[in-house]
Structure formats: structure tokens, C-alpha cells
Amino acid sequence: MKWQGKMFLWLAVFLLVMAIVYGLWSHETAGTTALFMAFGLSVMVGYYLAFTARRVDTGAQDRPDADIADDAGELGFFSPHSWQPLALAIGGALAFLGVIFGWWLMYFSAPIILVGIFGWVFEYYRGADQRY
Structure with missing residues (x-):
């Protein structure tokens, strides 16, 4: 670094x-x-x-004196089956459309974005995939 x-x-x-x-x-x-x-x-x-x-x-x-293989190994945990990025993408697309067509679209995009963020943060705190 x-x-x-x-x-x-x-x-x-x-x-x-x-x-x-x-x-x-x-x-x-x-x-x-x-x-x-x-x-x-x-x-x-x-x-x-x-x-x-x-x-x-x-x-x-x-x-x-390091080799390329010295940086090999686990990089972290990445969620393999999360649907939350899709919700954030849809909410973000609606928010950007709100800038173009009218701010009234923000009323529809803000709840989608908030649900996506909440779901992404807490997706491993409940259900079958509970980790903590």
C-alpha cells in the first residue's frame, strides 16, 4: 500500500x-x-x-523479492445470491430519471433505494443465511 x-x-x-x-x-x-x-x-x-x-x-x-503467488488467497466474503443490488439499481435508475423528467419520481425511487440498502445491510442477520 x-x-x-x-x-x-x-x-x-x-x-x-x-x-x-x-x-x-x-x-x-x-x-x-x-x-x-x-x-x-x-x-x-x-x-x-x-x-x-x-x-x-x-x-x-x-x-x-515477492512473487505473484504471494498475494493469492481469500479476498473476503462476497454474497453469491443477493437481490439487493438489483433493487438499488432500479431505485437509482428511477432517481436519475427523476432528475430528467421531474422530481416527483423521487417519491417512488427513495423507498426502493432505502429497502435495497436495508436489505443489503441486514441480509445475513435473518433467515436461513443468518451468520451473526
């Missing part, structure tokens, strides 16, 4: 320089603001990765 943090912080320095140069030469506010926002996001991600790298063990990507 050390290298990823350094890369994002280097990217942040580059974006800051480009934002300043672009702002001085173009006098255009939207692009300058977007570049400064990209700088801020890059700093946040780089700081998080650098901060986390100090707290965890050295990964295989940080060792020059």
Missing part, C-alpha cells in the same frame, strides 16, 4: 500544479474547480492509503 499512497500523492501534486496553471491561463472557473476537486480527492485517497500502510503488515506489492 505504500506505493499506491505515494502514487496518489504524486498525482495530487501534479493536479495542483495543473490546476494553478490552467486557472491562470484560461480564466475558466468550471475546469479550474474540477481540477482542484480532483486534487482534493487525490490527497484524500493518498493520505488514507499512506496512513493505512503504516498500520498494516507489508504487502507483497511493497517487497521487491
Whole structure:
């Protein structure tokens, strides 16, 4: 993670320089603001990765003598049969359609999104698949 943090912080320095140069030469506010926002996001991600790298063990990507197989293994638990992303996708699509056609569609999309989020968070707390 050390290298990823350094890369994002280097990217942040580059974006800051480009934002300043672009702002001085173009006098255009939207692009300058977007570049400064990209700088801020890059700093946040780089700081998080650098901060986390100090707290965890050295990964295989940080060792020059590491093999590709050193990073093999379990990555985590991923739900194999969850229907909740479909509910979130439908609710999100309705919400974006609400921006286009009228805000009244948000009344239909908000409950679908909330049910999808609630179901996804608590899907392993009840029923046959209960884990906790």
C-alpha cells in the first residue's frame, strides 16, 4: 500500500500544479474547480492509503523479492445470491430519471433505494443465511 499512497500523492501534486496553471491561463472557473476537486480527492485517497500502510503488515506489492503467488488467497466474503443490488439499481435508475423528467419520481425511487440498502445491510442477520 505504500506505493499506491505515494502514487496518489504524486498525482495530487501534479493536479495542483495543473490546476494553478490552467486557472491562470484560461480564466475558466468550471475546469479550474474540477481540477482542484480532483486534487482534493487525490490527497484524500493518498493520505488514507499512506496512513493505512503504516498500520498494516507489508504487502507483497511493497517487497521487491515477492512473487505473484504471494498475494493469492481469500479476498473476503462476497454474497453469491443477493437481490439487493438489483433493487438499488432500479431505485437509482428511477432517481436519475427523476432528475430528467421531474422530481416527483423521487417519491417512488427513495423507498426502493432505502429497502435495497436495508436489505443489503441486514441480509445475513435473518433467515436461513443468518451468520451473526
